[in-house]
Amino acid sequence: MSVPQTLAEAISCLSDYDPNALPVARAREIIDRVVVPVEAVERVALRSALGRVLARDIASPIDVPAADNSAMDGYAVRAAELVADAPTTLTIAGTALAGRPFDGVVGPGQAVRVTTGAVMPAGLDTVVIQEVVRLDGDRLTVPAGQKQGQHRRLRGEDLARGKPALCAGKRLAPADLGLLASLGFPEVPVRRRLRVAFFSTGDELRTVGEPLGPGELYDSNRYTLYGMLSRLGVELIDLGVVRDDPDSLEQAVRIASECADAIVSSGGVSVGEADFTKRIMAKLGDIAFWTIAMRPGRPMAFGRIGRASYFGLPGNPVAVMITFYFFARDALLRQMGAESAPLPLVRARSLSAFRKRPGRTEYQRARLALEPDGTMSVRSFGSRGSGVLRSMSEANCVVVLHHEQGPVEVGDAVDCIAFEGLV
Ligand code: AMP
Numbered sequence: 001m002s003v004p005q006t007l008a009e010a011i012s013c014l015s016d017y018d019p020n021a022l023p024v025a026r027a028r029e030i031i032d033r034v035v036v037p038v039e040a041v042e043r044v045a046l047r048s049a050l051g052r053v054l055a056r057d058i059a060s061p062i063d064v065p066a067a068d069n070s071a072m073d074g075y076a077v078r079a080a081e082l083v084a085d086a087p088t089t090l091t092i093a094g095t096a097l098a099g100r101p102f103d104g105v106v107g108p109g110q111a112v113r114v115t116t117g118a119v120m121p122a123g124l125d126t127v128v129i130q131e132v133v134r135l136d137g138d139r140l141t142v143p144a145g146q147k148q149g150q151h152r153r154l155r156g157e158d159l160a161r162g163k164p165a166l167c168a169g170k171r172l173a174p175a176d177l178g179l180l181a182s183l184g185f186p187e188v189p190v191r192r193r194l195r196v197a198f199f200s201t202g203d204e205l206r207t208v209g210e211p212l213g214p215g216e217l218y219d220s221n222r223y224t225l226y227g228m229l230s231r232l233g234v235e236l237i238d239l240g241v242v243r244d245d246p247d248s249l250e251q252a253v254r255i256a257s258e259c260a261d262a263i264v265s266s267g268g269v270s271v272g273e274a275d276f277t278k279r280i281m282a283k284l285g286d287i288a289f290w291t292i293a294m295r296p297g298r299p300m301a302f303g304r305i306g307r308a309s310y311f312g313l314p315g316n317p318v319a320v321m322i323t324f325y326f327f328a329r330d331a332l333l334r335q336m337g338a339e340s341a342p343l344p345l346v347r348a349r350s351l352s353a354f355r356k357r358p359g360r361t362e363y364q365r366a367r368l369a370l371e372p373d374g375t376m377s378v379r380s381f382g383s384r385g386s387g388v389l390r391s392m393s394e395a396n397c398v399v400v401l402h403h404e405q406g407p408v409e410v411g412d413a414v415d416c417i418a419f420e421g422l423v
């Protein structure tokens, strides 16, 4: 874990820092250096751990499986008793079912009927599947060609006692809950939930349910933010709409910094508005105002207020989502204590041309589709306006046009990030 740095220290590591034309990768580097994981750990019941961040490495307390057992329905035999190139006839000594071991003694020339998961009777090392044997009363004929040890799972084969099962930092998924259950854990240590305060800024905003006056619009950002933050599994503190006046902003930021680990706001950071925001933020915390070399997005504030990290996202509804996904999301995951994992890129053939000049990162709303020939294609949407939320709702991915990338022709391969799984 890197030592927490002040914003100034994090920025001073960069030789080419320009707050007015900051590449996406640079902004991400700075953010990554400044945010720190929460430390507190709590134990929660296994089911409540879904989506939470595992706080400690988990070693297996048992061998999985706990004993050698049959992988198939069939007959357990001693391989050494089988004739190599001719059928062998054995007698059946009994039956072992899953959960009901055979507790008799298996004498020479004997076999035991086994079902999948049944513990291998003592002394038997090989399973012959039921489909190939011939049965005549209690006499069993096994064809030649069986391999010693076949269709048998060994004790500890999946996970030996003491071996690492899960590493700290894992966000627990359904398979992990199952794995932890298979090891017998009724509860697990997880990091405490991150508390995130969020609010919208703007005199023009109304909350749903209120009538709209002239020039007003509904505050949608608090709903997209609610959705994205909820899916991250953080504890939400909704501070509502904050009016564009210094006192209201100062009060909201103070409340937020006292009760939250991270603060996310939308609006109020664009050039026309930044001046009074800057003044207040400078008074309350350690904040940088950036123009990021990206589209949509561009204006963004980042820093620390008290112990809380602060993400001042732009007001445009699409820009809010894109900056959340590509800056705030990773940082919040890091604060949650989660291991960082780059978002998976899907490579797809573009059915659209994109105008693009090197020197900024673009995130184009698009739709990924599976073509009849089994390849992935991607088609851009008509609307590129950063305020058009509908296109975000209709899209199923963004095409990432990287910083150095130039124009894209129809048929070129491009990188896409699918929304499914993003948060
Ligand atoms: P700002 O960054 O505050 O200048 O806002 C940029 C644009 O986004 C303006 O057209 C705002 O009206 C719009 N906007 C800002 N906040 C919100 C919000 N919470 N919901 C919907 N639109 C917003």
Ligand code: MG
Residues within 6 Å of the ligand: 201, 202, 203, 267, 268, 273, 315
């Ligand atoms: Mg505004």
